Amino acid sequence: MGSHTITSRTPGVFYHRPSPDAEPYVTQGASVSEGDTVGLVEVMKTFHEVKADAAGTVSKILVENEDEVTIGQDLVELET
Template sequence: MSTVDAQMPGVFYRRPSPDADPFIEPGSVVRQGQTLGLIEVMKTFNEVKADRAFRVSRVLLDDGDEVDVGQTMFEVDES
């Protein structure tokens, strides 16, 4: 199992808006370049994109959680 870690500090969001479905859920099969979530930094929203294909095992953050550089956001299975 491997992880997807934050590349910047900020506030994490799992969905594009409060009434929308999350970008991904545990069990989701993700393709390279797919949006996994958003990190807000100084009122700017930055997309977190998959750098490879994988299946999501665990989502470790909820909407509004603060995230630091290097913090694990997702556990993934690449097999």
């Protein structure tokens, strides 16, 4: 097994869920497929989906909900 890290493609505010009362997109231990949404980054009131670019199991979520993130920042670690 290897690991893969999903990174932010844009600076902004990271969100774990689509709305405050919704379930998170992913949790630790969840399986994801390539293309699955793992979070959102808000930039100037526009939300951009963060997609898994590999399949695997979520081993760590590296940022908190509503954290400011930068381009290239590690967001989610997968075991592949």
